[in-house]
Every structure is written in C-alpha cells, then in structure tokens.
Amino acid sequence: MSAFIFNELNFDNHEQVVFVSEAKSGLKGIIAVHNTNLGPAMGGCRMWNYASEALAVNDVLRLSRGMTYKNAVAGLPIGGGKSVLIGNPRTDKTPALFEALGEALERLGGRYITAEDVGTSPQDMAHVATKTRYVAGLGDSGDPSPYTALGCFVGAQAAVKHHLQRDSMEGLTVAVQGLGHVGYDYARRLHAAGAKLVVADIDRAALERARDELGAEIVAVDAIYDVPADIYAPCALGATLNPDTLARLKAKIVAGAANNQLATADVGELLRQKGVLYAPDFVINAGGIIKVCYEYLNKPEADVDAHVREISGTLAEIFTRADSEGRATSVVADEVAQMRLARA
Ligand code: NAD
Numbered sequence: 001m002s003a004f005i006f007n008e009l010n011f012d013n014h015e016q017v018v019f020v021s022e023a024k025s026g027l028k029g030i031i032a033v034h035n036t037n038l039g040p041a042m043g044g045c046r047m048w049n050y051a052s053e054a055l056a057v058n059d060v061l062r063l064s065r066g067m068t069y070k071n072a073v074a075g076l077p078i079g080g081g082k083s084v085l086i087g088n089p090r091t092d093k094t095p096a097l098f099e100a101l102g103e104a105l106e107r108l109g110g111r112y113i114t115a116e117d118v119g120t121s122p123q124d125m126a127h128v129a130t131k132t133r134y135v136a137g138l139g140d141s142g143d144p145s146p147y148t149a150l151g152c153f154v155g156a157q158a159a160v161k162h163h164l165q166r167d168s169m170e171g172l173t174v175a176v177q178g179l180g181h182v183g184y185d186y187a188r189r190l191h192a193a194g195a196k197l198v199v200a201d202i203d204r205a206a207l208e209r210a211r212d213e214l215g216a217e218i219v220a221v222d223a224i225y226d227v228p229a230d231i232y233a234p235c236a237l238g239a240t241l242n243p244d245t246l247a248r249l250k251a252k253i254v255a256g257a258a259n260n261q262l263a264t265a266d267v268g269e270l271l272r273q274k275g276v277l278y279a280p281d282f283v284i285n286a287g288g289i290i291k292v293c294y295e296y297l298n299k300p301e302a303d304v305d306a307h308v309r310e311i312s313g314t315l316a317e318i319f320t321r322a323d324s325e326g327r328a329t330s331v332v333a334d335e336v337a338q339m340r341l342a343r344a
Contacts, residue, residue: 010061020104025096031083032064033112037344041081043067044117047089060084069337074286076293081112089119095127102131110134115292136296144288147308148257149185151287154312155279156255162319163277170194175229178236179206182257200224239263255279268330280333
C-alpha cells in the first residue's frame with residue numbers, strides 16, 4: 001500500500017494521508033493533509049462516485065496540494081488539505097455518514113478542517129458539526145460563492161489593466177462558461193461594469209435568466225471557445241484549457257473561477273506564447289476560502305471584502321513578474337506559493 005501512495009502521480013510529500021471508514025454508516029473516505037507550515041490544513045469535503053479507489057486517492061492528493069497553494073497565496077493563516085468520500089452524493093448521503101466523518105476529524109485533533117465542496121452541502125456540514133468543531137462553511141451565511149465571484153471580478157479588472165491598459169470594463173466582451181453559483185454573480189458584476197456578455201451553460205433556465213436580466217447573448221456549449229471575446233471566463237469545469245481549445249480561443253485574457261483550468265501544466269506556457277494573459281485559477285478563485293477561513297477563525301465578516309479585493313494586487317504582481325521574466329503566470333504563481341511556504 002505504501003508504494004501505491006508514494007508513487008502516485010500527485011503525491012507531493014503530503015504530511016499525512018488517512019483512510020477513514022465506519023461499517024454502520026458506510027463511511028469510506030480519505031483525508032489528505034498536504035502541508036501545515038502556515039496553520040491547520042483547510043479544504044472542502046468532496047463526495048463522488050469514484051470509479052476506483054485509486055482515482056479517489058489521486059483526487060485527494062491533487063486537491064489537497066492545490067489548497068496549500070491557494071491558501072498560501074491568499075495570505076491565509078491555514079495550510080492545505082482536502083477530504084473525499086467515496087459514494088453517490090444523490091443516493092448515499094445520510095446524517096450518520098457525516099457524523100462518522102465528524103468523529104474521524106475529531107480523532108485528527110484539528111490538523112484538518114473541512115467544509116462543503118462538490119457533492120456536499122452546508123446541511124451535510126451541520127451533521128459533521130454535531131461531532132467536531134473542525135468544520136467551517138455552516139448555515140445560511142456559509143455560501144462562499146459571492147466572494148469567489150468578487151475575487152474573479154477584481155482579478156479580471158487587474159488583468160484588463162495590465163494586458164489591455166484599460167481602467168474600465170465598459171464595452172469589453174466576456175465569454176462566460178457556466179452560470180452557476182459563482183458564474184452568475186460574476187456575470188452580474190461584469191454587466192454592471194458595462195461589459196457585454198456571451199454565455200454558455202447546459203442549464204436552459206440559467207441561460208434565459210442571464211439573457212433577460214443581463215442582456216447576455218447565448219451560444220451553444222461548445223461554441224464558447226470560438227467567441228471573439230476580450231475575456232474568457234471558465235466558471236464550470238476544470239481542464240478546459242488544452243491545445244485544442246487554445247487553437248480556437250480568441251480571448252486575450254483568461255479570468256474565471258473554475259479549479260484546475262489547465263489540462264496540463266505546460267498549457268500555461270502555451271497561453272503565454274499565444275499572448276493570452278492567464279489569471280492563475282488558484283489565485284483568482286480564492287475569495288470563497290477567504291470567506292470560509294474568516295468564519296472559522298471568528299474574524300469579522302466586514303473584513304472579508306477587503307481581503308478578497310487584495311486578489312487584484314496579488315495578480316498584478318504575478319503578471320508584472322511573469323512579463324519581466326518572460327515566464328508563464330502559472331509558473332510564477334506556483335513560485336509565490338512555494339516561497340511563502342518556505343518562509344513560514
Ligand atoms: P455550480 O455547480 O453552481 O455551477 C456550475 C455551472 O456550470 C452550472 O450552472 C452548470 O450547469 C454549468 N455547466 C456544467 N457543465 C457545463 C458545460 N459543459 N458548459 C457550460 N456550463 C456547464 O458551481 P460553482 O460553485 O458556481 O463553481 C463553478 C466552478 O468554480 C467550479 O469549477 C468550482 O470548482 C469552482 N470554484 C467554486 C468556488 C465557490 O465558491 N463556489 C470556489 C472556488 C472554485
């Protein structure tokens with residue numbers, strides 16, 4: 001088993017990887033604590049019907065490492081971790097399952113703090129909270145999406161200023177892929193700032209709402225890459241930036257909320273060579289974790305807004321450094337995170 005973990009593609013000297021199970025509730029999960037140099041590890045709990053246990057391991061290793069980088073660059077006093085539950089979120093969720101997860105977190109003694117993620121909800125986290133205090137993102141005010149959208153908006157402004165030498169969004173065209181919790185709110189802000197929206201989603205109702213409320217033009221799901229836009233805003237799936245889509249992309253800037261936008265690491269350099277300014281995903285989409293972290297640490301909600309707006313300055317520094325060193329923004333962003341971790 002150890003060879004299996006240590007030889008995993010995404011193994012990156014994770015501090016601790018724990019398998020948790022309970023027969024009665026059917027809990028089968030993996031918790032990965034990647035790095036706690038800056039503080040206890042924080043990151044969401046994903047529930048997914050993984051085709052194999054190896055895929056679940058791979059996912060938790062990759063996602064927990066991503067959280068370390070995201071939290072470090074966001075200047076938060078927390079490390080990176082993640083948990084995955086193996087099961088179908090539509091049919092396998094019970095209060096007992098999340099209570100069992102809470103007990104497992106309690107046994108870890110606060111080294112990892114969980115929150116909602118794909119396949120889990122604030123209600124599920126409320127069940128976790130009956131057994132442990134190492135959980136965040138609870139209740140009605142727990143939705144981090146509006147802050148993720150705010151971070152994307154100020155990040156897009158920084159990109160526009162740097163790459164297009166413009167202080168305003170007025171008249172720019174933004175191709176928004178995905179009008180969910182984050183994408184819609186981001187689109188609303190862009191519209192209010194005078195941008196023209198072209199949108200794609202698999203959800204007809206979301207498209208019609210964007211058309212009626214924001215004057216958005218609707219295109220087919222696959223046509224979003226061909227839109228002659230100034231900004232491409234991926235807010236749905238990961239890995240949408242690959243050599244295929246890159247050949248089609250007309251946008252000069254990529255600024256969106258989706259996690260893991262680059263299909264492979266080398267796509268960051270391909271974007272640079274094409275003259276496209278890429279706002280690294282884990283920098284621009286940190287608004288949500290900033291909000292969740294403030295809530296967990298009982299820091300004033302009033303200060304969250306200012307902290308999220310700092311994403312703009314962080315990106316501006318990354319853009320400037322990448323330009324002057326002739327390197328991809330994704331590579332520079334990784335380095336910023338690594339330096340903060342090394343200093344801690
Ligand atoms: P969501 O599920 O609310 O929205 C996703 C939207 O994308 C939905 O409207 C869905 O119909 C649409 N979609 C699915 N497949 C599509 C396709 N092929 N083409 C176009 N649209 C498609 O999710 P969300 O919370 O808005 O998150 C969006 C992305 O941002 C995800 O990748 C998520 O991991 C990432 N993210 C979210 C947060 C947050 O605070 N919610 C924080 C960081 C990163």
